[in-house]
Amino acid sequence: MTCAPLPSVATPTALPVLDGGRGEPLCAGLDIGGTAIKYALVDPVRGTTVGPVRRVPTPSPATPAAVVAALRGVLEELEDETRSPLTGVGVGVPGIVDHGVVRSAAHLDDSWLGVDARRLLAEGLDREVAVLNDADAAGLAEMRFGAACGVDGTVLLITLGTGIGSALLLNGVLVPNTELGHVWFEGRDVDGWAGASARIAENLDWPTYTDRVQRYLSHLEGLVSPDLIVLGGGISERQEQFLPHLELRARVVPAQLRNAAGIVGTGLQAHLAHSAQH
Structure with a gap:
């Protein structure tokens, strides 16, 4: 599927040859x-x-x-x-x-x-x-080329890595700097509790960590009601360990471009x- 160009940016009509003859701008x-x-x-x-x-x-x-x-x-x-x-x-x-x-x-x-x-x-x-x-940046890439390509409505991308990052997309337009990885949840900043690094630092098994992600994403659903949740970051390379076990109203998919x-x-x-x- 070919998606539309990103909003408010001119689409180039000619691409310079910058890579030794392959015709690809790098x-x-x-x-x-x-x-x-x-x-x-x-x-x-x-x-x-x-x-x-x-x-x-x-x-x-x-x-x-x-x-x-x-x-x-x-x-x-x-x-x-x-x-x-x-x-x-x-x-x-x-x-x-x-x-x-x-x-x-x-x-x-x-x-x-x-x-x-x-x-x-x-x-x-x-x-x-x-x-x-x-x-x-991850949200823009997934909107143009990946799991959020051509998706209308509200899309929430969450990156689970050293901390938690978020990108909010509404009908193909980025709402920048949402920082939903730093919401206060159950008396703590969720960034250090549900990020992928917490699983390693606390030696959590996958069911325990999945429960944390489930509770965090359920909280976000109550805040922004996304139609689609895209999960990226370092842990997306192991999405089969936890993503199938999440139960949310929104459809949940891994980032196609992964990490x-x-x-x-x-x-x-x-x-x-x-x-x-x-």
Whole structure:
């Protein structure tokens, strides 16, 4: 199924040859996580990664300077492989990104708060950079290429990883920075209770962890009444362990792009931003 272009962004009519003759515009997709930075080359037209998805540890502490240095290293690695300019660079940040400015940083150093990440990364990487919330990036990718493609109504994407991210889509339009992974539930921030890292840290068996996800998603159903719930993040690689056991009003499906959704989404956003400017 071919889905419509994302709203409010011009669709390119001609695609530059940037990859040695294959005719594919390539972008770099960089996804900053609480544990690792995942990255890959992205074909933003087909919605795929080109070559393997790789990762390096997120610096600790994850200060702006340390993260920029890590991103510079992985970007140089990707450019060495393509041997040609990239159409764009997209970066997903685990926090609220308000017109480029970071407003929350649950899994980064607090020194990110108030930082204009768009300007910081543009200066640090010496190029224009598209910056957005990491779960929003995954939501855009799934809306354009994956499980939410062509779906009307309310779609809720939840990423279960080091923490919990969320993307809310209404009739194919993203409502940015929802941060439903940080709702207060049963006296706690659900981020550290139902994220995939909690299962490992507390050595939870799958039935116990599935019960937590069930209770969390049931709570979200009472807040936003989604028609479809898409589950992504690192744990999506093992969705058969828990997803069939969830009982919700909404239809629940795994992210089709699995843990690469955020990478593809950042590459897509970079490509669309570049196309809008040229």
